[in-house]
Amino acid sequence: MLPQKSEFAKYWSINPNTVFLNHGSFGATTKLVLEEQDKLRNQLESDPVWFLEEVVEEMWLDSILSLSNFLNADPKGMAFLSNATSGVNTVLKSLSLNPGDEIIVPNHTYQACWNAVDFVASRTGAETVIVEIPFPVNSKEEIIEPILENVSRKTRLAIIDTVSSPTGIRMPFEDLIFHLQSKKVDVLLDAAHGPGIVPLDLNKLKPAYCAGNLHKWICTPKGSAFLHIREDKIGGIRPLSISHGASVNGTIEEKFRFEFDWQGTCDPTPWLCIPKAISHIENLVDGGWSEVMRRNRELVLAARKILSEELGLDLPCPDSMIASLASIIIPNKGEIANSVFDTDPLHSKLIREFGIQVPVFNWPHHDRRYLRISAHLYNHIDEYKYLAKVLSDLI
Ligand SMILES: Cc1ncc(COP(=O)(O)O)c(C=O)c1O
Known part of the structure; x- marks a missing residue:
C-alpha cells in the first residue's frame, strides 16, 4: 500500500x-492554473494575430507587476524568460570579459550554470574560480569565508544560489550579496529555487542580476522564469535572441522592454498564468x-x-x-x-x-x-x- x-x-x-x-527538479503545476493556461491558449489560437497584437500586452504587464510585487522588485528591470538557465546565460553572454577576469563559482553550483561560466570564460580568456564549500557544513560562515577569500582585484562576478541544487543548502545569499557587492563584485543570484521557497526582497538585496524560476515553487506552467536586472545594469544586458527591438529607437528603458519582451514567436501563456498561480497557492492556507x-x-x-x-x-x-x-x-x-x-x-x-x-x-x-x-x-x-x-x- x-x-x-x-x-x-x-x-x-x-x-x-x-x-x-521531487518538486525541486521541475515543480508541478496545479489543476486550476493548467485550466487557466488552457483557457488562454484557446483564446490565443482563436486568432493568434489578434491575441499577440491586441490582447497580450495588458496581461503581460499585469504579470510583470504581479511578479515584481511578489519579489519587491523594480518592474522596469523585470523580464520574462523560459527558464533560469537562459537567465544565467543572458547575463554571462552580455558581459564584456577580458583575459584574466575572474568569475566565482562555488562548487555546489548547478552544473548547467557552471558550464555557462566555463563557456564564456574559455571564449574570452577569463577564469572560472571554483570555491570549495564544505559539505557537511556547520555554519553559514563556512560558506561566506571561502567565497570572500577568493575575491581578487580581477573578480568581475560571483554566481550565488538561493538554494543549492545537489546539496539543498539554503545559502546565506543575503550576506553574500552584501559582502561581495561591498567589494565591488557583482552578484548573479541564481534563484531557480527562489520565489516560493525563500523570502526574496530584491529592492532590499539589490543583486546586480537575479535569474529565477516560477515553474518550480510557484507552480506556474513550465517555461515560466524571469531575469531581473538592477537599474544601473539594464543598458549592459542584451537578450540571447537579438530580435526586432534592436532596430527600434527609444530610451534605455524602452529598448529593454522592446528587446526582452519580443525575442521571437513563442507561447506567452506560462508567464500570463503567474498572477493566478501566486494567488491560488497563497489562498490555499491561512x-x-x-x-x-x-x-x-x-x-x-x-x-x-x-x-x-x-x-x-x-x-x-x-x-x-x-x-x-x-x-x-x-x-x-x-x-x-x-x-x-x-x-x-x-x-x-x-x-x-x-x-x-x-x-x-x-x-x-x-x-x-x-x-x-x-x-x-x-x-x-x-x-x-x-x-x-x-x-x-x-x-
Ligand atoms: C540552482 C539551480 N539553478 C538553475 C537551475 C536550472 O533551472 P531551469 O532548468 O529551469 O533552467 C536549476 C534547476 O533545477 C537549479 O536547481
Missing part, C-alpha cells in the same frame, strides 16, 4: 500511484505564502530527521540552512557518473520498483552521490517514512 498524500494533493494532478518527492513556505520547510525538516534516524546518518547541515529541499549523503557511494544523462541505478530502482520519485545526484566535484527530498503542500509525512523504510533495505 502506498502512503497517503496530504489534503492539498487534490489541487495537483500528481499520479496517485507515485510517491512524488497566512499565505509565508505560511506555505513555513509548512513546506517544517515538513522537509521532519522528513530528513526520519531519514537520518532510519538510516543512521548524520545530518549534513543545521536546520537553519534548510528551506524546502534537503539532501542526504548516500553512504555507500558506488560509482559516480560524470554525466547527468546517466540515470542513477538507485533512482531507477526507487521509481520502477517502489513508485518513489526522488532524485539521486552524482556529484563528481565532491566524489559523492546525494539523495534530495523536496516538500510542497501536497506531500505527507507518511511518504517520507515510506522512503526511509525502503532505503533502509537498499542502502
Whole structure:
C-alpha cells in the first residue's frame, strides 16, 4: 500500500500511484492554473494575430507587476524568460570579459550554470574560480569565508544560489550579496529555487542580476522564469535572441522592454498564468505564502530527521540552512557518473520498483552521490517514512 498524500494533493494532478518527492527538479503545476493556461491558449489560437497584437500586452504587464510585487522588485528591470538557465546565460553572454577576469563559482553550483561560466570564460580568456564549500557544513560562515577569500582585484562576478541544487543548502545569499557587492563584485543570484521557497526582497538585496524560476515553487506552467536586472545594469544586458527591438529607437528603458519582451514567436501563456498561480497557492492556507513556505520547510525538516534516524546518518547541515529541499549523503557511494544523462541505478530502482520519485545526484566535484527530498503542500509525512523504510533495505 502506498502512503497517503496530504489534503492539498487534490489541487495537483500528481499520479496517485507515485510517491512524488521531487518538486525541486521541475515543480508541478496545479489543476486550476493548467485550466487557466488552457483557457488562454484557446483564446490565443482563436486568432493568434489578434491575441499577440491586441490582447497580450495588458496581461503581460499585469504579470510583470504581479511578479515584481511578489519579489519587491523594480518592474522596469523585470523580464520574462523560459527558464533560469537562459537567465544565467543572458547575463554571462552580455558581459564584456577580458583575459584574466575572474568569475566565482562555488562548487555546489548547478552544473548547467557552471558550464555557462566555463563557456564564456574559455571564449574570452577569463577564469572560472571554483570555491570549495564544505559539505557537511556547520555554519553559514563556512560558506561566506571561502567565497570572500577568493575575491581578487580581477573578480568581475560571483554566481550565488538561493538554494543549492545537489546539496539543498539554503545559502546565506543575503550576506553574500552584501559582502561581495561591498567589494565591488557583482552578484548573479541564481534563484531557480527562489520565489516560493525563500523570502526574496530584491529592492532590499539589490543583486546586480537575479535569474529565477516560477515553474518550480510557484507552480506556474513550465517555461515560466524571469531575469531581473538592477537599474544601473539594464543598458549592459542584451537578450540571447537579438530580435526586432534592436532596430527600434527609444530610451534605455524602452529598448529593454522592446528587446526582452519580443525575442521571437513563442507561447506567452506560462508567464500570463503567474498572477493566478501566486494567488491560488497563497489562498490555499491561512497566512499565505509565508505560511506555505513555513509548512513546506517544517515538513522537509521532519522528513530528513526520519531519514537520518532510519538510516543512521548524520545530518549534513543545521536546520537553519534548510528551506524546502534537503539532501542526504548516500553512504555507500558506488560509482559516480560524470554525466547527468546517466540515470542513477538507485533512482531507477526507487521509481520502477517502489513508485518513489526522488532524485539521486552524482556529484563528481565532491566524489559523492546525494539523495534530495523536496516538500510542497501536497506531500505527507507518511511518504517520507515510506522512503526511509525502503532505503533502509537498499542502502
Ligand atoms: C540552482 C539551480 N539553478 C538553475 C537551475 C536550472 O533551472 P531551469 O532548468 O529551469 O533552467 C536549476 C534547476 O533545477 C537549479 O536547481
